[in-house]
Amino acid sequence: MIIGNLDPWADTFPRGLIPEILEMVVSEWASFPQPNSNDHEVPITRRFRLVLIQSKNIKKLPVRIDREIPEDNFETGEEVGRIDLRFTHGYREDVYFTFECKRLNIIRKDNQRESLATQYVEEGMMRFITSQYASGLLNGGMIGYIMNGDIKTALQAVNRGVESRCQELRINPPSGLCTSSLIPTNTQVKETLHNLESRKLTIHHVFLPVQ
DSSP: OOOSOOOTTOSSOOGGGHHHHHHHHHHHHHHSOOOOTTOOHHHHHHHHHHHHHHHHHHHTOSOEEEEEEEEEOTTTOOEEEEEEEEEEOSSOTTOOEEEEEEEESEEOTTSOEEOOHHHHIIIIIHHHHTTSSSTTOSEEEEEEEETTSOHHHHHHHHHHHHHTTHHHHTOOTTOOSEEOSSSTTOTTEEEEEEEOSSOEEEEEEEEEEOO
8 A cells, every 4th residue: 555645746756655666676576587697787777677667557556667867957957867767656857766776796707706886886876965866855766786696795795885985975874774664674675864965865775686
């Protein structure tokens, strides 16, 4: 059951839809045709979006799902980035829930593992902190595609990266990845809490291991 304000003109994305989205992402990934170990984020996300669209239609989840959507500065009209996955509910273009998607634990050509946790934090999470994405909103999301399937080492690396950058991420140390407040029993979903100047932001992290 979805709880919360579903007003299509609301200033924020309905919080009650977020756990539904998080659970859908985790459950659909379990049966998603797994990518190759050398696949990149964009083609993985492109294919995964189609599965999510089918799932949300079956569930009658009241959202639209778009990918690679340009995000423009509302004052200058300048494009500031492209949103990997965007969920919208109402009529407002500036109100959405978004996932920035990054790979973790890739296997290089020399068969060595590279965590990419630094890129996850600096090129993913920081886009929410600087308001490049989700400006003025209260929630954002990260998806980590764990390319070698080792969720434990991926979580540890991301957690270390978050803890070492608490100041830049506007997190009260020593907090790192925390148990999800929305679906606390799901170990693939974590969250981080960020104290920005004008608002408190929650980033919801979903870790998807490639089997």
